Amino acid sequence: MAGPLIKIEGLRVAFDGAPAVRGVDFAIHRGEALGIVGESGSGKSVTWLAALRLLPEKAVVEGRVSLDDENLLEVPVERMEHLRGGRVAMIFQDPASALNPVLTIRRQLGEALALHRGLSGRSIDAEAKRLLDLVGIPDAAGRLKSYPHEMSGGQNQRVMIAMALAGNPDLLIADEPTTALDVTIQAQILDLLQLVRRETNMALVLISHDLGVVAENCDRVAVMYAGRVIEEAPARDLFDAPRHPYACGLIDALPTLDAPRRLVAIPGVVPDPRRMPQGCAFSPRCAHAAPACLGGVPELRRLEPGRRIACARAGELDLQPAAVVPPVEIARPEVTA
Amino acid sequence: MIRYLATRLLRAALTIALVVTFAFIVLRLSGDPATIILGPEAPPEAIEAFRHNWGLDRPVLVQYFDYFRAILRGDLGISMRDGRSAIELVGERIPATLALTIPALLLQLAIGIPAGVYAALHQGKGFDRAVMVTAVFGFAIPSFVLALALVLVFSVNLGWLPSGGRDSWMHAILPIITLGLGGAAALARFTRSAMLEVLGRPFIRTASAKGLPWAAVVRGHALPNAAIPTVTLVGFLVGSLIAGAVVVESVFSWPGVGRLLVVAVSNRDLAVVQCLLLLVAASMVTSNLIVDFLYGVLDPRLRHGARAGA
Amino acid sequence: MTAPLLSLDNVTRTYMSRKGLFGTPVGVQAVAGVSLEVRAGETLGIVGESGSGKSTMGRMALGLEAPDTGRVALGGALMPALGTADWRALRKRAQMVFQDPLGALDRRVPVARQIAEPLEIHGIGSPTEREDRVRQALELTGLSEDHGRRFPHELSGGQRQRVVIARALITDPELLVCDEPVSALDVSIQAQVVNLLIDLQAERGLGMIFISHDLRVVRQISQRVAVMYLGHIVEEGTAEEVLRDPQHPYTQALVSAAPTPGAQRRQRVILTGEPPNPAARPTGCAFHPRCPVAQDRCRWETPALSQIGPGRSAACHLITDTPSAGMAAE
Numbered sequence: 001m002a003g004p005l006i007k008i009e010g011l012r013v014a015f016d017g018a019p020a021v022r023g024v025d026f027a028i029h030r031g032e033a034l035g036i037v038g039e040s041g042s043g044k045s046v047t048w049l050a051a052l053r054l055l056p057e058k059a060v061v062e063g064r065v066s067l068d069d070e071n072l073l074e075v076p077v078e079r080m081e082h083l084r085g086g087r088v089a090m091i092f093q094d095p096a097s098a099l100n101p102v103l104t105i106r107r108q109l110g111e112a113l114a115l116h117r118g119l120s121g122r123s124i125d126a127e128a129k130r131l132l133d134l135v136g137i138p139d140a141a142g143r144l145k146s147y148p149h150e151m152s153g154g155q156n157q158r159v160m161i162a163m164a165l166a167g168n169p170d171l172l173i174a175d176e177p178t179t180a181l182d183v184t185i186q187a188q189i190l191d192l193l194q195l196v197r198r199e200t201n202m203a204l205v206l207i208s209h210d211l212g213v214v215a216e217n218c219d220r221v222a223v224m225y226a227g228r229v230i231e232e233a234p235a236r237d238l239f240d241a242p243r244h245p246y247a248c249g250l251i252d253a254l255p256t257l258d259a260p261r262r263l264v265a266i267p268g269v270v271p272d273p274r275r276m277p278q279g280c281a282f283s284p285r286c287a288h289a290a291p292a293c294l295g296g297v298p299e300l301r302r303l304e305p306g307r308r309i310a311c312a313r314a315g316e317l318d319l320q321p322a323a324v325v326p327p328v329e330i331a332r333p334e335v336t337a
Numbered sequence: 338m339i340r341y342l343a344t345r346l347l348r349a350a351l352t353i354a355l356v357v358t359f360a361f362i363v364l365r366l367s368g369d370p371a372t373i374i375l376g377p378e379a380p381p382e383a384i385e386a387f388r389h390n391w392g393l394d395r396p397v398l399v400q401y402f403d404y405f406r407a408i409l410r411g412d413l414g415i416s417m418r419d420g421r422s423a424i425e426l427v428g429e430r431i432p433a434t435l436a437l438t439i440p441a442l443l444l445q446l447a448i449g450i451p452a453g454v455y456a457a458l459h460q461g462k463g464f465d466r467a468v469m470v471t472a473v474f475g476f477a478i479p480s481f482v483l484a485l486a487l488v489l490v491f492s493v494n495l496g497w498l499p500s501g502g503r504d505s506w507m508h509a510i511l512p513i514i515t516l517g518l519g520g521a522a523a524l525a526r527f528t529r530s531a532m533l534e535v536l537g538r539p540f541i542r543t544a545s546a547k548g549l550p551w552a553a554v555v556r557g558h559a560l561p562n563a564a565i566p567t568v569t570l571v572g573f574l575v576g577s578l579i580a581g582a583v584v585v586e587s588v589f590s591w592p593g594v595g596r597l598l599v600v601a602v603s604n605r606d607l608a609v610v611q612c613l614l615l616l617v618a619a620s621m622v623t624s625n626l627i628v629d630f631l632y633g634v635l636d637p638r639l640r641h642g643a644r645a646g647a
Numbered sequence: 648m649t650a651p652l653l654s655l656d657n658v659t660r661t662y663m664s665r666k667g668l669f670g671t672p673v674g675v676q677a678v679a680g681v682s683l684e685v686r687a688g689e690t691l692g693i694v695g696e697s698g699s700g701k702s703t704m705g706r707m708a709l710g711l712e713a714p715d716t717g718r719v720a721l722g723g724a725l726m727p728a729l730g731t732a733d734w735r736a737l738r739k740r741a742q743m744v745f746q747d748p749l750g751a752l753d754r755r756v757p758v759a760r761q762i763a764e765p766l767e768i769h770g771i772g773s774p775t776e777r778e779d780r781v782r783q784a785l786e787l788t789g790l791s792e793d794h795g796r797r798f799p800h801e802l803s804g805g806q807r808q809r810v811v812i813a814r815a816l817i818t819d820p821e822l823l824v825c826d827e828p829v830s831a832l833d834v835s836i837q838a839q840v841v842n843l844l845i846d847l848q849a850e851r852g853l854g855m856i857f858i859s860h861d862l863r864v865v866r867q868i869s870q871r872v873a874v875m876y877l878g879h880i881v882e883e884g885t886a887e888e889v890l891r892d893p894q895h896p897y898t899q900a901l902v903s904a905a906p907t908p909g910a911q912r913r914q915r916v917i918l919t920g921e922p923p924n925p926a927a928r929p930t931g932c933a934f935h936p937r938c939p940v941a942q943d944r945c946r947w948e949t950p951a952l953s954q955i956g957p958g959r960s961a962a963c964h965l966i967t968d969t970p971s972a973g974m975a976a977e
Contacts, residue, residue: 039834039835039836040833152921152922153922154922155921182696182697182860182922183860183861183862183901183904183905184900184901184904184917184918184937186906187900187903187904187918188917188919190906209834210906211834212863212905212906212907213906215906216906216907249835252838253834253835253838255838255841255863255864255866255867256863256866256907257863257866257890257891257902257905257907260866260868262842263838263841263842263867265836265839265842266838266839267839269805269836270833
């Protein structure tokens, strides 16, 4: 198994002319867990919704998403429907609203089983019950008759996971799967995802705004900012020694359970997609910005094996996490994208 | 579910009782029927006899309870004008009105719902805009204006359809269109916005992510949810059809209950007016009951009592 | 020992809820006999999951809700009855910051006027003095006068939360209750607001209650921590001690569930079972159905919150009986 399972190349997404994703590349291998972190507006969710063609029609998507040798962005709609939920499944943030309130769990789970496994009647019930058992829902047979509002948020997310597993997918994309849940329930769901992955050798993309969640559950982590990947590295390396000033800033801004220290806030706000700054999108908030940073959007370059950084000064910076450095003022012409 | 329905039934009965009381009070307040029916120059003895005959000389509370008891027995009094039973008078007009309102309701459902769903699925496209513009006009034009315009075009200019009366099914066409069009427009607009709201909800994306074809997502996931608010509007439309019948029947000289109401009011025929009011209230309450029942069927959250009464 | 700024003495709060129109009303106890103190210049963190009663505690501390039993006192004086003139006067001494700043602001009014609102309500200062104070409040929270002229939707999430904080501070309150004030914000913005709250609190000697489900933020901002579960405090102490060396099995689970970068795949306590439901409170220790070390008596006997060290208490049979049991559960 040499080639990656899924490969995204040069993905761009724009809504009404405003770029949301500005050239993203990812490769995920079988059984691998890739974490994607970023703040709101970073394009972390949009990238994967675009890859599965789940965005509304007004979204303009360019690039290539290869699953084995098929380009998902070009296959016929029927083929795409077969692959969605079949080979690539996706679960979402708020399980209570991600399930249909007027349909039973049996109906919603059965739909996926009928579509991807060709089951019907009794065999749907049996398999649905097996899946609910697998995801740890007590009284699985009884729960089939329930509606989402009769179950807790954690249980609904388990149902979502069961639904995603119905088609035996090779890849599960989990978009903020625990954000809406309580801390102890969040731990249960993350644990369940790990268990499922061990048992099925399924690859996982875990999208989260929480660096802690991603660090503990993924092999590799990509950090996104303003529609681009700015750093990608093995999880341990990224948190021990971030190379991109934004990645470093995120870690510095995160409070820990250890002794409190002065948090280093990243000044300013995420840029407006319609008015992207010249050069590196992070430069207006960056403590290390230099004139070189205005000379074009920095490429995501491989600096060492398994590690990619998109920073014009990647080679020369020696970042010290938790360093307090004010942003540098540099002459900046106003640019409107 | 049973408790939910029992609650609604109790409320319906209460509503009817309130309407009956209201009708009693308003009709007593609107002047002495004796002087209106017999005229201001009638001799006092005649008026006294009339009042005694109709029980109008007894204490108001006694009258009220008698009236209430009579209604419970199914006795709605007799017409002060021609002495026939009010129920009989109203009853013989009901088929004519049903012959307009039922086809009008079907017309509203058959046009409004598909047009609204289709417009929502093709939001911003030509058809959607056409539906929206038509709907605004259809909703804004008063029914008597629409009726006159239709008569002018199809009866006077083209001579295709009769302009009034109830001699053949041809006579029903223009009244039905007049009666149904406004509601169809309202229903189209409402269905469209209900669909758009549902299509934006996260579970639609979940259904697509499962690999369901779009048509199945719309049919299996969007429509059942959009039906919940739409049912409310249909209930409201039934009520407005009854009100619309008064105008339409007058314009097209259609011998239904609507026209009877106009005549009875101008004649101060109390028993008939009361009977008609009761009929209107009962049909509105019934349509609301049906709506509530459909709610329970469509929305499991109500069925389990989690939000009942809220 | 100075008198506490705020004290809640054995307060309870029960909500009535019923299922359906004819359902029998059921009392749902949100807070079941809690005592707390907050001193001037001190931040008390209240942590807990949904249904723990932490937000109800916050509202009672502010006097927005009256406890069914027990006493709430601010600055040594009993909280006046809801809606009275005394109560309204007290509103300026205790203010609140909510989770959702957009929901807490009126979208049709420029934010500077909303910041001035508490001054108008309490009739404080002349119009020019009010303008001055609004300007100071904007500056204090890192906003410009230009921000003040904008409408809420023209500001970012972090800026909106600053507006809410500016409005809360304009009456110079002694007590600030923050209910999940940074939960809706991105990490980089969250740090800005957390730092702001820490600075303001230190500068003005505020007493602060910081309610959150996020232990990491609570650790950052609080001197003391109270952990709540189903309307009870299960553990209380300095933030340092409680979060470094949690004693109650629930606190231990919470601490181990807090995701931390750098500590990959720690051995963690994963609680089984559902989040607690206040409408179906278990007998005995409310935590026993999910507790990994529960014993027989936990099912029947409710443990009392008792002192287990200087300034430190916990409500668990295993800790209070044999002081080493809590450690052994780790």
